[in-house]
Amino acid sequence: MKKPLTVLTSLLLLPACQTTRTVTLVGMTDYHSHAVPFYSEGAPGQGGVARALAYLRDAKARPDTLVVSGGDTLNKGVPTWSDEYGCVEWPWFNGVLDVMALGNHDLDYGPESFERCRASAAYPVLCANLEGADGAPYLRVEGKPYLVKEVGGVRVGFFSVAGLDMQRLVKAEHLPAGTRWTDATEAAQAVVRALRDEEHVDAVVLLGHQLREDDEALARAVPGIDIIMGSHSHQKVELGVLPGTSTWYLSPYQYLAYLSEVRLRFRGKRLEGVEGGLVKLDGTRREDEETAAEVARLQRDLVAKRPERFEVLGRLDKPLGDEGLTEGPAEVGTWATEVWRRAAGAHAFFALSASFRGGLPAGEVTVEDFLGAIPYRNFLVTAELTGAQLADWVALSESKRGTDSYSQYSGVHYEVEDGRPVRLRVLKDPTNPAAGDEPVTPEATYRVATLDFQAFVATGYKDALSRAANVRRTELNAHTLLMDSLRQGAVNSASGQLHSK
Structure with a gap:
């Protein structure tokens, strides 16, 4: 009698062990207070918080779905919305977001503001390597630097770390009192170990907040991370x-131009498959009506209160696109670097792709449009490089292709073979581009210019420039130069180049 009972029990258990379940993760990141739909990738009316909330609420209503954020919900200075309304949107996501990573810009207004924002949110904010005065992680859920959610019989663990770039960008005075950064890799190792060995989760998800190259390095250094919801690099x-x-x-x-949607397929407790991709939030997506009305009301008040930010700088007959910023010359990058090159009197100018966060639309371009596309304040830096050093600089930029550290440029031309620049040419006369260019001579000296962040902060570039001669931070304001170009109407928007008036 015992043997048939054993067989029957095994047969009853077999289907349960083979049950397939799907958990869906829907993610947002790097919103940067872009509440109002904006110009992106050559099209107006992209994104917008009302459109994102409509999609996320619909997703949240589906079975076995979790909604997450990679952080950077604020952005001091740009857009004006952020300075005026702060984190007004945080409670709008209550009941929608399950968890959020701490981003560097979430600390833009200091620790007191951050704590007020956090108090308005019903969802936890995580960062495993921000240590409190007590030596424990400052941001915790029930005393732990991670969150475990059980859905559909599956346990999913979420955590976040601040990468080196984020740590460098956050001002010390903006950190909560008594906190300090710890090593991101060591923190991730400890969290993944706890999630796997103590919490017995079925999947581990990293939400952010670090550069893509740091995400890749962390994935190699810390086995056991199933999915990284990329953030911070704006890629x-x-x-x-x-x-x-x-x-x-x-x-x-x-900026919510896209959301992430990933479906995790489990057989029993085993993660068997991952599928999904990006969801474009364009005009075909509906808006949440109540949120859209509130955004419209707040935006009207903002325009009335800060009219100088909505002043028209100029008009473009065609847009200056931002397509391919990290892969090669983009119209907005070509235009900007040529304006800056001429102002600096340089043979060549280079600017990180991260300096640009969008293109400029056709028609009237306002101050707010401009700052949305090129938000960061910089001054021009000039230096003298030998031809060999210039070639090394271009090779460094090419090695960064596909990342925010790739350079937009003006004044040089080259081809790429096997990932390296070849047949490098530079302007003969910086004051007369019409004179054409010539091959770079290794022993010759060239006047090269860049933005001060790239010159003195950006990894690799600051070291390269430290070996240059006559490095000088000028008083030439990058924003002022571009705004004046727009006011003068000296932009050939079809090519991204300048024309004489």
Whole structure:
């Protein structure tokens, strides 16, 4: 009698062990207070918080779905919305967001403001390597630097770390009192170990907040991370496995122009498959009506209160596109670097792709449009490089292709073979571009210019410039130069170049 009972029990248990379940993760990141739909990738009316909330609420209503954020919900200075309304949107996501990563810009207004924002949110904010005065992680859920959610019989663990770039960008006075950064890799190792060995989760998800190259390095250094919801780099990356790892990665660009949607397929407790991709939030997506009305009301008040930010700088007959900023010359980058090159009197000018956060639309361009596309304040830096040093600088930029550290440029021309620049040419006469260019001579000296962030902060570039001669931070304001170009109407928007008036 015992043997048939054993067989029957095994047969009853077999289907349960083989049950397939799907958990869906829908993610946003790097919103940066872009509440109002904006110009992006050559099209107006993209994104907008009302459109995002409509999609996220619909997603949240579906079974076994979790909604997450990679952080950077604020952005001091740009857009004006952020300075005027702060984190007014945080409670709008209550009941929608399950968890949020701390981003560097979430601390833009200091620790007191951050704590007020956090108090308005019903969802936790995480960062495993921000340590409090007591030596424990400052941001915790029930005493732990991670969140475990059980849906559909599956346990999913979420955590966040601040990468080196984020740590460098946050001012010390903006950190909560008594806190300090710890090593991101060590923190991730401890969290993943706890999630796997103590919490017995079925999947581990990293929400952010660090550069893509740091995400890739972390995935190689810390086995056991199933998915990284990319953030901070503002890159648009479809779902795929990171090279040399078993970790899946995707990144939904910026400002809610896209969301991430990933479906995790489990057989029993085993993660068996991952699929999904990016969801474009364009005009075909509906808006949440109540949110849209509130955004419209607040925006009308903002325009009335800060009219100088909505002043028209100029008019473009065609847009200056931002397509391909990290992969090659983009119209907005070509235009800006040429304006800056001429002002600096340089043979060549270089600016990180991260200096640009969008293109400029056709028609009237306001101050707010301009700052949305080129938000960061910089001054021009000039230096003298030998031809060999200039070639090394261009090679460094090419090695960064596909990332925010790739340079937009003006004054040089080259081709790429096997990932390296070849046949490098530079302007003969910086004051007369019409004179054409010539091959770079290794022993010759060239006047090269860049923005002060790239010159003195950006990894690799600051070291390269430290070996240059006559490095000088000028008083030439990058924003002022471009705004004056727009006011003068000296933009050939079809090519991104300048024309004489």
